[in-house]
Amino acid sequence: MALFSCLYLGAGYVVAATFPDRQIDQPQAAVPFDVAESQTEQLTDPFYVLLIGSDSRKGTALYTGKPTDGSQVDQRSDIMTLMRVDPQTYQITLVTIPRDTQLVGSSAKINESLTGNDPMQVVAAVERLCGVEVDYYMMTTFAGFEGLVNALGGVVVDVPLTITVADPLTAMPVTVEEGDDQHLDGAQALVFVRARKEYVDYQDVFRQQNVRTLEEAMIEQVLDEDSGSDLAGAFDDLREFTETNIDLEAAAQLGFDFMKHRDEMVVYSCSGPYDGGENEFGMWVVPEDPETWAKLMSAVDAGEDPSGIVPLPVLEKQ
Numbered sequence: 001m002a003l004f005s006c007l008y009l010g011a012g013y014v015v016a017a018t019f020p021d022r023q024i025d026q027p028q029a030a031v032p033f034d035v036a037e038s039q040t041e042q043l044t045d046p047f048y049v050l051l052i053g054s055d056s057r058k059g060t061a062l063y064t065g066k067p068t069d070g071s072q073v074d075q076r077s078d079i080m081t082l083m084r085v086d087p088q089t090y091q092i093t094l095v096t097i098p099r100d101t102q103l104v105g106s107s108a109k110i111n112e113s114l115t116g117n118d119p120m121q122v123v124a125a126v127e128r129l130c131g132v133e134v135d136y137y138m139m140t141t142f143a144g145f146e147g148l149v150n151a152l153g154g155v156v157v158d159v160p161l162t163i164t165v166a167d168p169l170t171a172m173p174v175t176v177e178e179g180d181d182q183h184l185d186g187a188q189a190l191v192f193v194r195a196r197k198e199y200v201d202y203q204d205v206f207r208q209q210n211v212r213t214l215e216e217a218m219i220e221q222v223l224d225e226d227s228g229s230d231l232a233g234a235f236d237d238l239r240e241f242t243e244t245n246i247d248l249e250a251a252a253q254l255g256f257d258f259m260k261h262r263d264e265m266v267v268y269s270c271s272g273p274y275d276g277g278e279n280e281f282g283m284w285v286v287p288e289d290p291e292t293w294a295k296l297m298s299a300v301d302a303g304e305d306p307s308g309i310v311p312l313p314v315l316e317k318q
């Protein structure tokens with residue numbers, strides 16, 4: 001919700017892959033609504049939403065249209081955050097699905113499940129990995145991400161490292177300065193969650209931490225709005241800048257309830273197993289590690305704090 005926030009995506013290597021077929025629901029039409037007066041049936045039981053960031057270059061200054069260039073024709077899901085929402089306890093849990101995860105019995109990485117341009121294929125792969133039913137997805141692109149952040153008036157986050165990365169929409173360098181409570185516009189937010197090579201070790205782990213930091217900041221920002229009309233506007237922004245199969249009227253009603261109980265809200269954040277290495281083709285892959293995933297998702301599904309199950313590295317600045 002922004003509660004189903006947003007993401008980004010980085011680059012990777014594509015190989016042929018097949019994933020289980022799933023029937024995709026049609027995305028919601030962009031129709032304004034009134035949160036407080038909506039009569040839509042409410043979401044009451046805990047549920048999962050997969051937040052997906054597409055690395056497609058289409059619509060950006062980086063697009064060449066050449067099939068030989070990465071992310072020009074196909075797209076990958078380099079950002080996958082599995083979000084559990086509990087409407088009864090006002091608890092949200094964010095779980096990173098490392099993009100380089102290689103499922104047992106597959107030669108493909110899980111981010112390749114989007115090469116068929118069907119987000120429900122990504123959902124199916126994540127369900128197989130995590131062992132839970134994922135009812136909903138929300139997907140965005142480079143342009144959609146920037147548009148959403150700008151529509152929300154920017155976002156405030158703690159930035160651990162000064163970063164300069166080219167904005168895919170303009171190909172111009174954008175800098176994000178290190179420091180607490182940095183206000184980022186759409187382009188800066190995209191740089192913040194895109195940066196990977198600036199981190200010497202555990203590059204994608206730190207990038208994914210930044211993604212979850214931004215997602216959490218967006219959730220808290222939206223729920224700090226002073227009125228239901230502001231919250232409704234945020235969900236209208238989601239309709240415009242993301243693709244989703246969730247009923248956004250029901251989600252907005254839930255967001256309104258979370259807003260009224262924001263002092264009770266708890267947000268947990270963690271990553272799935274991320275240790276990996278190069279395979280015989282020189283690609284970085286992360287073995288599935290079913291035992292750790294089972295332990296992690298048992299805690300997540302029970303509404304427990306999973307943050308220590310997969311320890312995260314400490315950033316060592318140069």
